Amino acid sequence: MACMFRRAIAEQVSQVLGLPPEKLIPHIHAIQVHRKQDSPDFQLYVNSVPGGQFNAACQTNAQKLASKLTGNSVISQIGTGRGCVTFSINRDLLTKTILRKINQDGSSYGMNSELLSNTPRGLTLVEYSSPNIAKKFHVGHLRSTIIGNFIANLKEAVGCKVIRMNYLGDWGFQFGLLGAGFSKYGCEEKLRANPLQHLFEVYVKVSATAEKDEDVKQSAQDFMQRLENGHPQALSLWTRFRDLSIEEYAKVYKRLGVQFDEYSGESFYTEKAQDILKLLKSKEILKTSGDGKIVVDLSEQGDLSTYSTVMRSDGTSLYITRDLAAAIDRMEKYSFDEMIYVTDKSQETHFEHLFKILEILGKEHVSNCQHVKFGRIQGMQTRRGDVIFLEDVLDEARSRMLQNMANSETSKTTEDPADTAEKLGIAALIVQDFKGPLLSDYKFQWDQALQSSGDTGVFLQYTHARLQSLLNLWETREKEEFDANCLQDPSVYSTLRHLLRYDEVIHKTLKELQPRYLVSYLMGLGHLANLAHHSLRVKESSPDVAHARLLFFNSIRVVLANGMRLLGITPLDKM
Incomplete structure (x- = not known):
């Protein structure tokens, strides 16, 4: 695969420059494929070579370096290109090496590359999703959930041990409002029938009342104080609402294919928050x-002129106090190599303050803490209007995909059309979300997201299913050997160079934790696969040609499926 070829190039260049190959390998890049033109496979920009051997006259130096290099097997x-030396790989070797490597490595293809050799592979904590209990899963938590899941998937794929954490918002004044409001507006029958919907209705009512009635606001504060003091009745109500919430959230997570290793919450750190206040006080x-x-x-x-409030005037703790307690507890409990918080950009100041206070307290692990922030989704609507809850979005995606499948002439009958539509809808949501920079707000458009052509999640699913359908013709897939002469079509070389x-x-996706690079790559692979599918017939071919071509198509399918799973998409075999 690529690392073998990079090393061969690096060894050639090292003989001329007197540098170890390891120093050169990170600067040798596979050239991006252009479908309509052929080009070399790798390039080395001379001004990127370590050690400062070259000055600004890049083109002249590129030509000098190229003249001292010789081809080999x-x-x-x-x-040469503009300021770079270019390298083309022996075509038969390229074909055999890549296809064999993908066939052997399967889901680990690309993850053991020399480019990733310096990647830390310790313990990573990823905190994401983190909804507020006693409220339905808000659509605003969609991004945190799928981005956090993607980061956890990516870290695991490169060999990190990952702990997926869901830090529930299960404490604070909002819960005081709900506790006070349930006695006024709550209904046991409605709570049993639809727990989170009813609790949301209670919360909306009591919040509106509290804005006008100081007595209700005081009742909420009193309830919160009883809760912090461990009052049995208040704790019983809180425990019930928390358990009901987690049960309901689990249903949504299951639909998204998301799971957690650990549920914690602000409530776990109410007592430890007081210890944090004592620690801060002792540090004066x-x-x-x-x-x-x-x-x-x-x-x-x-x-x-810049400060962070850590305790209310009535002595109750705040979100940041409990976050400090949680961070320090995790540092002591896990001694992690990195901890990643995934929340929207409105919490940027909160995390700046959190990390700064941890630094003041002398917590060395804070240098390994990172806030991955993202923008907001705008304009997400169902046919009934604006949506608040994520379940409504998932239902809408499934409903629209079912309708599209029913209207499509190319759709095949599946055993469970609703499940197929669900997976298509979730793929559409994820890709639409991941196409741009995470920090950007974006406007969601149903018609664009659910198209089967263009750069969409549905297109990726369609391509994977089409490849899987083609592989049903493969009768001798156990046979690893193949004739590279059967794969000399230009579409093959373009696709191999993309692989x-x-x-x-x-490497780039991991470095920046931006899924858009992977999405763009998979879209390119999908389009190349479809071009190859048009030019490489299987049914009318001889057994040797058919076998070689099916091995090639299976390699595309493996890498496509690997990338889709990293994004959080379950590849479909039929649609």
Whole structure:
């Protein structure tokens, strides 16, 4: 695969430059494939070579370097481009090496590349989703859930041990409101019938009342204080609402194919939050603001121009106090190599303050903490209008895909059309979300997301199912040997060169934690697969040609499926 060819190129160049091959390998890149033109396979930009051997006259230096290199059994041609030396690989060797490697490695293809050799493979904690209990799963949590799942998948794929954490919002004034409001607006029958819908209705009513009625607001604060003091009746109600919430969330997670290793929540850290306050006090970094709140001064001048409130004037803890307790607890419990928080960009200041306070407290692990932030989805509507709840979005996606399947002449009958439509709909949601930079807000458009052509999740599913259907013709798939002369079509070489780039794409995606690079790569692979499918017939071919072509198509399917699973998409075999 690519690392074998990079090493062969690096060894050639190292003999001329006197540098170890390992220093050169990260600077040798597979060239992006253009469907309408042929090009070399790899390039080395001379100004990227470590050690400063080259000055600004890149083109001249590229030509000088190229003139000192010679081809061999691996490198069939050496040339120059704009400021770079280019390398073409022996075509038979390219074909045999890539197809055999994918056939042997399967789901681990690309993950053992030399490009990833310096990737830390320790313990990674990923905290994501984290809905507020006693509320239906809000559509705003969709991005945190699928982005966090993708990051966890990616880290696992490159060999990290990953703990997937769901940190529930199960404490604070919002719960005080709900606790006070349930006695006023709650109904046991409605709670049993549809727990989160009813609790949401209660919350909306009591919140509206509290804005006008100070007594209701005080009742909420009193309930929260009883809860923090461990009052049995308040704790019993809280426990019931929490258990009902997790039960309902599990149904949505199952639909999304998402799972967690650990559920925790703010409630786990109410007592430890008090210990944090004592620790902050002992470090003499607490101050009292003008309105009686206890704060940590984060300003360089010590003038409270930047501060973080860690305790209310009534002595109750805040979200950041409990987050500090959770972070320190995880540092002590897991001694992790990295911890990644996945939340929307509105919490950027919160995490800046969190990390700064941990730094002030001398917690070394804070340097391994990262906040992956993202923008918001705009314009997500069902046919009934604006949506709030994620279940409504999933139902809408499934419903629309069922309708599209019923109207399509190419759809095949499946054993469970609703399940197929569900997986198609979720693929559409994920790809639409992952196509751009995570930090950007984006406008969701149903018609665009659910198209079977173009760069959509449905297109990826369609391509995978089409390849799987083709492989049903394969009668001798146990036979690993094949004749590379049967695979000399230009569409084969374009696709193989694209497969060469998979480890580079994984490397870049991992470095930046941006799924758009992988999405773009998979779309390119899908389009190349469809071009090859048109030009490489299987049914009318001889057994040797058919076998070679099916091995080629299976290699595409394996890499396509690997990438889709990393994104959180379950590949369909039939649709």
